[in-house]
Amino acid sequence: MNRILILIGKIIVGILRLMGRSAGNLPGIVLWHLTRGKCCKMFKIDCPIIAVTGTNGKTSVTNCIAQLFKQSGKKIIINKEGNNLDTGICSLLLKYCDMSGKVNADMLILETDESHVPVVYSQQKLDTLVVLDFFRDQLDRNGEMETLIQKINGFCKKFDGNLILNGDDPNTARLGKANPQNKNVKYFHAQPYAFATKEIFEASEGRFCPFCGQPLEYEYYQYSHIGKFLCKNCGFGNYDYYISAENINLEKHVFYADGHKYTPKLNSIYNIYNMTAVAGVAKLYNIDRKITDKVISGYTVKNGRMENFMLGDRKATLNLAKNPVGANMTLRVMNEMQGEKELLFVLNDNVADGLDVSWIWDINFSIFERVTRVVTSGTRAYDIAVRIKCSGYDADKIVVVPDLDKAVEELAKTEGRKFVIANYTAVQPTRTALKNYKGGNK
Amino acid sequence: MKPLKILHMYADMLDLYGDSGNMEIIKYRCKMRDIECIIDTYSIDSDMPDFSSYDLIYIGGGADLEQQHISEDLLKCRDGIRKAYENNTFLFLICGGYQLMGKYYRDADGNDIKGLGLFDYYTVAPESRRMRCIGNIVVRTKFTGKNVDVVGFENHGGQTHDVKTPFGEVRFGNGNCSKSHYEGYFEKNVIATYLHGPMLAKNPEIADYIISYCINRNSSENIKLKKLDDKLEKDCRQVMLDRLIK
Numbered sequence A: 001m002n003r004i005l006i007l008i009g010k011i012i013v014g015i016l017r018l019m020g021r022s023a024g025n026l027p028g029i030v031l032w033h034l035t036r037g038k039c040c041k042m043f044k045i046d047c048p049i050i051a052v053t054g055t056n057g058k059t060s061v062t063n064c065i066a067q068l069f070k071q072s073g074k075k076i077i078i079n080k081e082g083n084n085l086d087t088g089i090c091s092l093l094l095k096y097c098d099m100s101g102k103v104n105a106d107m108l109i110l111e112t113d114e115s116h117v118p119v120v121y122s123q124q125k126l127d128t129l130v131v132l133d134f135f136r137d138q139l140d141r142n143g144e145m146e147t148l149i150q151k152i153n154g155f156c157k158k159f160d161g162n163l164i165l166n167g168d169d170p171n172t173a174r175l176g177k178a179n180p181q182n183k184n185v186k187y188f189h190a191q192p193y194a195f196a197t198k199e200i201f202e203a204s205e206g207r208f209c210p211f212c213g214q215p216l217e218y219e220y221y222q223y224s225h226i227g228k229f230l231c232k233n234c235g236f237g238n239y240d241y242y243i244s245a246e247n248i249n250l251e252k253h254v255f256y257a258d259g260h261k262y263t264p265k266l267n268s269i270y271n272i273y274n275m276t277a278v279a280g281v282a283k284l285y286n287i288d289r290k291i292t293d294k295v296i297s298g299y300t301v302k303n304g305r306m307e308n309f310m311l312g313d314r315k316a317t318l319n320l321a322k323n324p325v326g327a328n329m330t331l332r333v334m335n336e337m338q339g340e341k342e343l344l345f346v347l348n349d350n351v352a353d354g355l356d357v358s359w360i361w362d363i364n365f366s367i368f369e370r371v372t373r374v375v376t377s378g379t380r381a382y383d384i385a386v387r388i389k390c391s392g393y394d395a396d397k398i399v400v401v402p403d404l405d406k407a408v409e410e411l412a413k414t415e416g417r418k419f420v421i422a423n424y425t426a427v428q429p430t431r432t433a434l435k436n437y438k439g440g441n442k
Numbered sequence B: 001m002k003p004l005k006i007l008h009m010y011a012d013m014l015d016l017y018g019d020s021g022n023m024e025i026i027k028y029r030c031k032m033r034d035i036e037c038i039i040d041t042y043s044i045d046s047d048m049p050d051f052s053s054y055d056l057i058y059i060g061g062g063a064d065l066e067q068q069h070i071s072e073d074l075l076k077c078r079d080g081i082r083k084a085y086e087n088n089t090f091l092f093l094i095c096g097g098y099q100l101m102g103k104y105y106r107d108a109d110g111n112d113i114k115g116l117g118l119f120d121y122y123t124v125a126p127e128s129r130r131m132r133c134i135g136n137i138v139v140r141t142k143f144t145g146k147n148v149d150v151v152g153f154e155n156h157g158g159q160t161h162d163v164k165t166p167f168g169e170v171r172f173g174n175g176n177c178s179k180s181h182y183e184g185y186f187e188k189n190v191i192a193t194y195l196h197g198p199m200l201a202k203n204p205e206i207a208d209y210i211i212s213y214c215i216n217r218n219s220s221e222n223i224k225l226k227k228l229d230d231k232l233e234k235d236c237r238q239v240m241l242d243r244l245i246k
Ligand SMILES: [Zn+2]
Pocket: A209, A210, A211, A212, A213, A214, A231, A232, A233, A234, A235, A236
């Protein structure tokens, strides 16, 4: 039976390739139906699998972990961003397996959608699960965040492999208690950075202890609900850290972990957490220090994550914000920078964005500093304009231009530093519009 | 003018889908008119407030877990909230807040969470958690006497039955139940609805209705609110109406 299924899958991959198309999810979807939802089960995988999940940072961390092994000379298989459901992973494995379904690699590094962790890894043995964070940005697809965490928690109850968890996110850290028998639970952590706060700064969830319901007490917040927390009632939050980011200096692009100095290119606290998770995996698998250093120091991103563009002689920095956390992070970076600047905010509400744009109300716009003008664009250009207006920002300084090319022209009209925030489906069109800007008056 | 006094209940637990934004909007619209606006918060195990001393009591929506957490605490407030309601305090209730003022909320596992029983309706969540009413919604209301199309975003599993005086007629979306004709619950001093968004963002008339009610509720003079420039808000709503109603 397996052989027939693999054959069918490979034929579909082949046909798509002949048609000049990449396989995408389609072969997996077909097999999903043929196997009644068990499309990942038919593969024979002997090598360890590392899965990375969480709301934010999956792609970065997956890529970095893959680099750790690749540069150590291992043969790895990694999925591309977006192909992180069971069907996407099945499609990927179809490409790499032989006719008996055997996958030939030293290591599989798989970005895995939060809701698909239990699905995929009930079918294949998982060596290590890295969980970065849980923010509510996918409610439309998954029901409610609590349901999602419960699902993964159910999986963790039976899981005795390595569990690398963000120890500063109560939503994530609670998974460490799912299976008291599991001796391989490891927490990563970060010391407060220069802009950590005593009070919560951005709207968030998870303020109550998931075990006893008492309010969690925070020594500090790094961003949103991420920070050093403790339940004084039942002790949740009191554990040893496997790895800690220390002496974080974003201005100088430096942090220390396990006594070693790292110099990441991206200087956001959010990236520090991701890189600490990467350093944790490197420690667990005894990766050569030099390689870890190279990966963490060399990692940078394109694709609209703190990507720079020139609009004539004006510098514009674009950042993707799928949710309030991402947007708040960008506002922080913008504020931490001296001088005046203008902001373009592009907001779409396509299916992949989750249709609902109410998350923009969880962005803390009242912290705006030296923002002299705001241009809004996208299918929900007016929603974001109203949101910013109601935060107390002068409505006369808000310009609504739903058409993206025209919005970029509007932004470029004036001198000075520009910032651009775009949500998920808006980011690629925004990149294109920024690249296409030729300057001058049309 | 006396300051407008608001009690925002369970702000730390019930603030799904931008619901806390409603308070930000009320505060903003008061500030633009130099009306002082005091927002107190109440949460689990806070000291029992004098509910009747508030002009407005606001409760947002939350996940099932949070709703279970608060329901017991909310019952302790029953007499105080009922008295305030009878004394003309305005009740503005979104989603979970709406459900919990009814007789009960039956969750997906069949467990009943007791409501305050202030109103006759009751809510039942479907057994499958996947069955949810999710999407943009347009409701035709008459709270001002004239037709006002209200635009918001609904995301609820619970199906609310036995609503005698709904907030409005559904023009697009689901409403109280899947594909139902009516949405929410309304009295002159109650707006209870499934609309998130936050719902006041695109519907400044509702915000002003509530503010106007509150500043006039215990006075004989009829204070008129200063008009604000709502062009952005109205354009925002129109974009959605053009898209949804065709
Ligand atoms: Zn506790």
